[in-house]
Structure formats: structure tokens, C-alpha cells
Amino acid sequence: MTRTSPSAADTDPGAHDPDGDPVAADPVVAEQPYVSMLYGKLDERRTETAALLARVLRDETTGTPQAVSERDAAAQMYSEQLATLSAVEQGLCFGRLDLDPDRPPPPPIDGDPGPIEGLDQDVLYVGRLGLLDDQHDYEPLLVDWRAPAARPYYTATAASPDGVRRRRHIRSRSRRVTAVDDEILDLEEAARVGATATQRTGLTGEAVLLAALSAGRTGRMGDIVATIQGEQDRVIRSSANGVVVVEGGPGTGKTAVALHRAAYLLYTHRRQLARRGVLVVGPNPTFLRYIEQVLPSLGETSVLLSTVGELYPGLAAHRSEPPAAAALKGHLDMGKMLATAVRDRQELPRRPIRLHVDGEPVVIDRDVVNQARTRARRTRRPHNDAKRTFVREVVDQLARREVDRVGRDPLDSREGGGNLLDRGDLADVRAGLRADPDLRAVLDELWPTLTPPQLLADLWTNPQRLRAATRGWSEADRELLARSGGRPDDLLDGAWWSPADAVLLDEVAELLGEDDTAAREAEERKREADEAYAAGVLEILAMEEDWDPELLRPTDVVDASVLADRTREATYASAAERAADDRTWTFGHVIVDEAQELSPMAWRVLMRRCPSRSMTLVGDVAQTGARGGASSWAEVLSPYVAARWRREVLTVNYRTPAEIMAVAADVLAAIDPGATPPESVRESGVAPVAVAADEPGLVEAAVAQARRAREAVVDAEGAGRVAVLAPGARVDGLAAALGVAAGPTGAAEGDPAVDLASEIVVSEVADAKGLEFDAVVLVDPAGVVDASPRGLNDLYVALTRATRSLVVVHPDVLPPVLGRLIG
Numbered sequence: 005m006t007r008t009s010p011s012a013a014d015t016d017p018g019a020h021d022p023d024g025d026p027v028a029a030d031p032v033v034a035e036q037p038y039v040s041m042l043y044g045k046l047d048e049r050r051t052e053t054a055a056l057l058a059r060v061l062r063d064e065t066t067g068t069p070q071a072v073s074e075r076d077a078a079a080q081m082y083s084e085q086l087a088t089l090s091a092v093e094q095g096l097c098f099g100r101l102d103l104d105p106d107r108p109p110p111p112p113i114d115g116d117p118g119p120i121e122g123l124d125q126d127v128l129y130v131g132r133l134g135l136l137d138d139q140h141d142y143e144p145l146l147v148d149w150r151a152p153a154a155r156p157y158y159t160a161t162a163a164s165p166d167g168v169r170r171r172r173h174i175r176s177r178s179r180r181v182t183a184v185d186d187e188i189l190d191l192e193e194a195a196r197v198g199a200t201a202t203q204r205t206g207l208t209g210e211a212v213l214l215a216a217l218s219a220g221r222t223g224r225m226g227d228i229v230a231t232i233q234g235e236q237d238r239v240i241r242s243s244a245n246g247v248v249v250v251e252g253g254p255g256t257g258k259t260a261v262a263l264h265r266a267a268y269l270l271y272t273h274r275r276q277l278a279r280r281g282v283l284v285v286g287p288n289p290t291f292l293r294y295i296e297q298v299l300p301s302l303g304e305t306s307v308l309l310s311t312v313g314e315l316y317p318g319l320a321a322h323r324s325e326p327p328a329a330a331a332l333k334g335h336l337d338m339g340k341m342l343a344t345a346v347r348d349r350q351e352l353p354r355r356p357i358r359l360h361v362d363g364e365p366v367v368i369d370r371d372v373v374n375q376a377r378t379r380a381r382r383t384r385r386p387h388n389d390a391k392r393t394f395v396r397e398v399v400d401q402l403a404r405r406e407v408d409r410v411g412r413d414p415l416d417s418r419e420g421g422g423n424l425l426d427r428g429d430l431a432d433v434r435a436g437l438r439a440d441p442d443l444r445a446v447l448d449e450l451w452p453t454l455t456p457p458q459l460l461a462d463l464w465t466n467p468q469r470l471r472a473a474t475r476g477w478s479e480a481d482r483e484l485l486a487r488s489g490g491r492p493d494d495l496l497d498g499a500w501w502s503p504a505d506a507v508l509l510d511e512v513a514e515l516l517g518e519d520d521t522a523a524r525e526a527e528e529r530k531r532e533a534d535e536a537y538a539a540g541v542l543e544i545l546a547m548e549e550d551w552d553p554e555l556l557r558p559t560d561v562v563d564a565s566v567l568a569d570r571t572r573e574a575t576y577a578s579a580a581e582r583a584a585d586d587r588t589w590t591f592g593h594v595i596v597d598e599a600q601e602l603s604p605m606a607w608r609v610l611m612r613r614c615p616s617r618s619m620t621l622v623g624d625v626a627q628t629g630a631r632g633g634a635s636s637w638a639e640v641l642s643p644y645v646a647a648r649w650r651r652e653v654l655t656v657n658y659r660t661p662a663e664i665m666a667v668a669a670d671v672l673a674a675i676d677p678g679a680t681p682p683e684s685v686r687e688s689g690v691a692p693v694a695v696a697a698d699e700p701g702l703v704e705a706a707v708a709q710a711r712r713a714r715e716a717v718v719d720a721e722g723a724g725r726v727a728v729l730a731p732g733a734r735v736d737g738l739a740a741a742l743g744v745a746a747g748p749t750g751a752a753e754g755d756p757a758v759d760l761a762s763e764i765v766v767s768e769v770a771d772a773k774g775l776e777f778d779a780v781v782l783v784d785p786a787g788v789v790d791a792s793p794r795g796l797n798d799l800y801v802a803l804t805r806a807t808r809s810l811v812v813v814h815p816d817v818l819p820p821v822l823g824r825l826i827g
């Protein structure tokens with residue numbers, strides 16, 4: 005077996021044995037020159053790209069708008085390339101495939117196959133991006149992990165080697181190769197080198213995988229590009245078309261797979277997806293912070309991460325509200341209720357309204373308004389758009405009445421007889437009416453132009469309006485929606501709105517039609533802030549003493565407004581950024597994580613954002629905590645795609661050790677006796693325990709356990725994080741006793757996320773959804789179960805957050821479902 009790339013052989017002469025086989029020598033030493041050569045190439049590309057960027061930025065394009073936008077597009081492109089080249093620094097090359105020269109060609113892959121790099125080579129190095137050899141016919145030196153040729157790195161097994169004779173995992177730190185693990189998939193090759201061609205566990209690269217899994221947690225999710233497993237790879241590379249639901253128990257890598265799928269799709273369908281962007285939806289801001297580094301570390305920056313509540317532009321809704329209120333707001337009945345609320349704003353006058361227009365009396369009575377309203381409603385256009393028809397109809401009727409009255413021919417006494425005024429006069433009367441401010445004010449009262457926050461805030465704070473829109477509802481439901489204290493001064497104040505409200509704002513926006521007042525106001529505020537900042541920058545520059553009096557100062561050529569514009573042009577270019585500011589933006593692909601938590605109303609928002617229905621939904625209905633969340637995927641999806649969705653299942657738990665999973669499996673059986681728990685990939689050797697502590701000593705016991713767990717984690721792994729998970733009512737007390745902020749309620753003002761950097765995190769279970777910690781101290785499991793109708797699901801989530809150890813601190817008796825903890 006020889007490497008066909010002459011360039012590789014050139015850079016790696018000492019590492020090859022006389023047969024040209026580079027693995028005969030100490031593989032760590034043998035691989036170093038090649039890996040160093042790759043880093044050299046990476047450096048070259050960085051230098052070239054930085055030079056191109058600098059040239060573009062220096063380009064004084066003050067000419068046509070087209071030239072400016074071309075310059076900005078080029079600057080954006082080079083900036084993104086530079087970001088990608090920096091992101092791949094750690095572990096640039098992590099694998100090598102030695103292929104059978106007589107292997108069959110790889111099977112065709114769905115959609116645009118992307119660049120087919122390396123298909124004809126017998127030795128392939130696999131890494132975080134593709135690098136080509138510009139000295140030798142652009143042969144691939146490193147194959148991007150997403151390229152078709154790299155696929156066998158993740159999927160080949162001894163039973164189905166896909167032409168792979170040997171798979172080598174290369175571990176490195178700071179550009180030095182630190183370890184090499186080989187898997188021999190070819191029986192003859194195995195015999196030749198004295199290895200066994202087996203895969204004991206069915207895992208790919210078991211040693212590397214287990215090393216990755218047992219490392220201390222940092223509070224941020226990392227990428228898994230070097231150790232993606234076969235079943236995960238299948239999901240990552242599955243077709244972009246249609247809806248795919250990825251199911252799997254806790255820790256099966258659903259989140260990791262979803263994010264790597266985003267990176268894969270962007271690579272494979274770059275042209276389409278870079279333009280429309282990819283949206284990744286997570287359940288809460290803490291979760292988004294937990295995952296936010298994964299895609300940038302894969303060199304992908306054009307993805308918008310958001311909660312559904314943050315999709316309404318200009319609003320970061322974070323008011324917490326009772327779960328029952330959130331559930332009600334998520335119910336589909338809200339759609340009808342909001343439609344009624346909008347219709348209720350199209351009013352009829354109680355008694356005739358009398359005005360004088362150009363000195364002539366005008367009467368706006370119920371009949372006139374009713375007819376105009378019916379016509380406007382019949383257009384089936386949204387409220388704000390239909391207003392044009394309403395105004396035109398009222399004005400038209402009033403004008404005709406006026407013409408009838410004023411122009412009647414006194415000499416023609418027949419019924420409906422002649423009129424002395426002509427069409428031109430009618431048009432003049434119409435124009436006079438339309439321009440009259442008093443009439444306009446009356447019409448604005450009867451059919452007001454509304455923004456979604458205006459309508460919804462009025463509805464929540466005005467009991468009459470709420471009652472009118474919810475005829476037939478229970479008083480208890482109305483109370484869940486009602487707010488006292490009037491509308492907020494700032495209608496986009498995130499502290500006033502809950503995430504469930506934000507979803508409804510989107511629905512209201514659909515009913516009202518595009519009135520972009522709010523967006524324009526937000527834009528204006530952003531502009532003012534940018535200008536204030538730019539003015540500050542210029543002020544500092546102006547204070548500079550050493551300016552040569554012969555030269556122009558920056559303030560001579562640019563003012564704050566121009567500087568602000570320039571900065572904004574440069575920073576506001578990717579699809580993701582545009583999408584974040586545009587409520588009607590539709591994405592090329594939408595990925596929803598913890599999808600089981602979304603309410604039916606939230607699904608409506610997401611489906612509007614993805615008319616192509618190219619979606620990946622990952623979730624686990626056994627972990628549904630939200631009262632309005634999903635119990636079955638068919639139920640969620642049938643209104644949008646009927647039965648046309650595919651299901652993929654992940655079965656291996658990479659997070660929770662077997663000892664803890666056994667306890668969690670009992671809870672799963674209580675939730676759904678037919679469900680199969682995922683199989684843990686490893687044991688931690690630390691048995692989960694229960695500690696009884698009656699009130700008032702419960703907090704003290706929990707604190708002691710948390711501190712002990714922290715010490716044990718530090719002893720075992722050098723660093724790591726502990727979570728204290730408890731029912732909401734206990735969180736503040738526990739956080740105070742531990743001297744840490746309770747998240748997210750105790751997080752910094754305006755920051756709705758839990759502080760993930762903290763060594764000990766205290767949180768209720770809902771906020772820990774999707775996260776993981778080295779050790780978990782679960783306090784008051786019965787309280788968790790009792791706190792919600794889906795309490796058992798919450799318990800299941802809490803038990804499956806730990807990668808190493810679990811302690812359950814409980815008052816009274818332990819819930820029977822945790823009986824295994826006491827043997």
C-alpha cells in the first residue's frame with residue numbers, strides 16, 4: 005500500500021519504511037512530519053487570506069453603491085474564511101484511512117455531493133477542513149470530514165470495511181501528535197501486523213472515544229468530529245429533504261448530531277443554505293450558550309441559534325410565568341382567540357359620529373362602517389393591509405352621500421333623479437374627505453393600525469377586551485392570561501413578555517400583516533447606539549495630540565453617522581444576521597433541539613419559517629417537561645406534513661454511566677413501560693447513592709454533598725462541574741447556602757441564562773435540560789415529581805445529566821421509583 009500523493013511522500017521521507025509504509029515506525033513519530041506539513045499549509049492559507057482581506061479593507065471604495073456592496077461582500081467572505089482557518093487549529097488532522105487499492109467505488113450520496121476530494125487515493129488524511137496541494141495538481145492533502153471520501157472513517161467496520169484496511173485515530177495537542185490508535189479492519193492486514201481485526205463493542209475508535217467521554221466537563225459542549233459513531237454519521241449525512249425526526253434517549257448525542265448535521269448540510273449544500281441560512285432552535289438561553297461554540301469550532305458561522313421566544317425581532321422575552329400559563333398560551337385555541345381579538349379591534353360606532361368636512365356636515369353611522377368593514381374583511385387580507393379597503397369604502401360611501409345631497413337637481417323631482425355634479429366632483433369630494441384629519445382620526449379609532457405588541461399588551465391588560473376575545477372560556481383560564489398594571493412604556497421590554505408571549509406575537513403579526521413600526525423603532529435605536537459609539541471613537545481620535553497638522557484628521561473626513569454606517573455594513577452581512585432581524589425570513593434548513601418541549605403554537609412559528617419543510621427535529625418524548633410539549637411526533641407533525649416524515653433512532657448513551665442509567669431506566673419504565681433505555685457506553689465505577697436528610701437539615705446536607713462531589717471530581721479529573729438540581733422553590737435557598745447565583749432567576753440583570761462557568765450550578769430541572777455535568781446532586785426528588793404533571797419526566801432528565809456521579813438527597817422517604825438506590 006503506498007500513498008499516491010508525491011507531495012506527502014516528499015514531506016515525510018523519514019517516516020516511511022523501505023516498503024513506503026509510514027506506519028512501520030513509531031506511529032506517533034511517524035505521523036508528526038505529515039501533521040506539521042498540514043499546519044504549514046494552514047498557516048500559508050491564513051497568511052494569504054489575511055492579505056486578501058487587508059487589501060479589500062484598504063480599498064477606498066467610496067464610489068457607487070454597487071462597488072461598496074461588492075467590497076463588503078468580499079470582506080465578509082475573507083473574514084469568514086479567516087474565521088474558519090482559525091477555528092480548525094485544534095486537532096486539524098485527526099484521522100487517516102489506509103484503503104484497499106482494489107476497493108469498489110463508494111456508493112452515490114444524496115443531493116449535491118460536494119467536492120469529491122481524495123476519491124482515488126489509497127491513503128487519506130481526514131480533518132476539520134480540506135487542504136489541497138497547490139504544487140501537485142491540487143491533490144488533497146487533508147480531506148474534510150464532511151466530504152464523501154471521508155465517510156468510511158466513520159462507518160467502516162470489520163464486518164463491512166468499505167474498502168478500509170486500517171483506520172488510524174490521530175490525537176494531537178498544540179500541533180504535536182500525542183497518540184495514535186489503529187483499528188485494523190482487514191483480516192490479512194491484521195494477521196500481517198499481528199493485530200486482531202475485531203471491533204469488540206461496535207464502537208469506532210473506542211480508545212479515543214472513551215478518552216473524550218471521560219474528560220472533565222467545561223460547561224460548554226465541544227465538537228465530536230473525531231469520534232462520530234456510525235449510527236450518528238447516518239443521521240448527520242441523511243438527505244436534507246423533508247422532515248427527519250431524530251429520537252434517542254438521554255446522552256445519545258442528539259444535540260451533537262444535530263449540530264454536526266448543520267455543519268454537514270452547509271458544506272454539502274453551501275450555495276443554497278448560505279443564502280437562506282440555517283436556524284438552530286434550542287429550548288432556552290442557557291442551552292444555547294452551552295452549545296454556541298460547537299459550530300464555530302467546525303468553522304461554521306452562518307447559523308442562527310435562537311429560542312423560539314427570541315425569534316420575534318427586537319425582543320428578548322424572558323419573563324417567567326407559571327407553567328400552566330405557558331401551556332395555555334401554547335395551545336392551538338390561542339390562534340382562534342387572537343383572530344377574534346383582532347376582529348374585535350375592527351369596531352362599529354355605537355351611535356352616529358358627526359363631523360364637518362370643508363364646512364359640510366358628515367355623518368358616519370353604523371351602516372356605513374358595517375358595509376365597509378364587511379368589504380375589508382372579505383379581502384381576507386391581514387388587519388393592517390385590509391385597513392386600506394376599509395378607509396376607501398367609508399370615504400367612497402360618504403362621498404356618494406355628499407354628492408347625492410349637494411348635487412341633487414332641484415328641477416328633477418323623480419325618485420333618485422338627476423344630479424348636477426359629475427365624476428370629477430365626486431373625486432374631489434373623496435379627496436377632501438380622505439385628507440380630513442378629523443375623519444382620519446375617527447377611522448383610526450374604528451380600525452386602528454396596530455403592532456403585535458400593542459394588540460397583545462392591550463389584550464392582556466384590558467379585562468373587557470380579554471373577556472370579549474375569550475367568550476366561552478373559563479374564568480381560571482382568563483386569569484392565567486390577564487396582567488395588571490397596564491401596558492409597559494417600552495412595548496419591546498423583554499422583562500414584560502414571556503417566551504410564550506413572544507410566540508403569540510408572531511401569530512398576531514401574521515394576523516395584522518406587516519406593519520414594521522416596531523422593527524423600524526428597534527432599528528432606529530440600534531442606529532442611535534451605533535452613532536453614539538462612533539462619536540465616542542471619533543472623540544478619542546480627536547484628542548490624539550500627535551496628529552501632523554499637515555494631514556487630515558479622521559474627524560475631517562468622516563462624521564459619527566458615516567462611521568456608524570461603515571461599521572454596520574461590515575458587520576451585518578451574513579444570512580443569519582439578516583434573518584435575526586426579519587420576522588418573515590424563511591430558512592433553508594431548520595434544526596430544532598429538545599423539540600419535544602415546543603408548544604403547538606411554537607410549531608406554527610417554526611413551520612412558517614421553513615416553508616420548504618427541510619427540517620431536522622431532535623428530541624425524546626420521555627424527557628418532555630413542558631405541559632404543552634409533545635407526547636408523540638405524529639401528533640406534532642401531521643398538521644404540517646401528514647405522515648411524510650422519517651424517523652432515525654440513536655441507541656447508545658455516551659453521557660450517563662451504566663450505574664446511573666440503571667436507576668434512570670426504572671424511572672423510564674414508570675413513564676413508558678414499553679420504552680427501551682439507551683445503552684450506556686461505559687461505567688464510571690462510582691455507584692449512585694441516596695442520602696436521607698429531613699428538613700431543616702436538607703439544605704446543609706445538599707451543600708455538603710455538592711462540595712464533596714466537587715472535590716471528588718477535581719481529584720479524578722483535575723477540573724469539572726457539579727450541578728445541584730432541585731424543585732424551583734428550593735433553588736434560591738440552596739444557591740444562597742452554597743454562595744452561588746441561582747440560575748437563571750439569579751443571573752445578571754437582563755441575562756436569562758444560567759452561569760455555566762460556575763463550578764457549582766444550582767438550577768431547577770427545566771433549566772438543566774440538554775446540559776451535562778460531571779456530578780449531579782439531586783435534591784428532593786419527590787418534590788420534582790410533584791411539581792408538575794410531567795414530574796416523572798423531569799426526574800428522568802435530572803438523573804441523566806451526570807457523566808460521573810450522582811447523589812440523591814431526599815427528605816422523608818425516597819420515591820419508590822428510585823428504590824434501586826437503597827438496594
Ligand SMILES: Nc1ncnc2c1ncn2[C@@H]1O[C@H](COP(=O)(O)OP(=O)(O)OP(=O)(O)O)[C@@H](O)[C@H]1O
Pocket residue numbers: 213216217225226227228231232233236252253254255256257258259260261624627658659773774775776804
Ligand atoms: N460520538 C461521540 N463522540 C464523543 N462524544 C460524544 C459522541 N456522541 C455524543 N457525545 C457526547 O455525549 C454527551 C451527550 O451528547 P448530547 O448532549 O448530544 O446528547 P443528547 O442526546 O442531546 O442528550 P439529552 O437528550 O440528554 O439532552 C455530550 O458530551 C457529547 O459531546
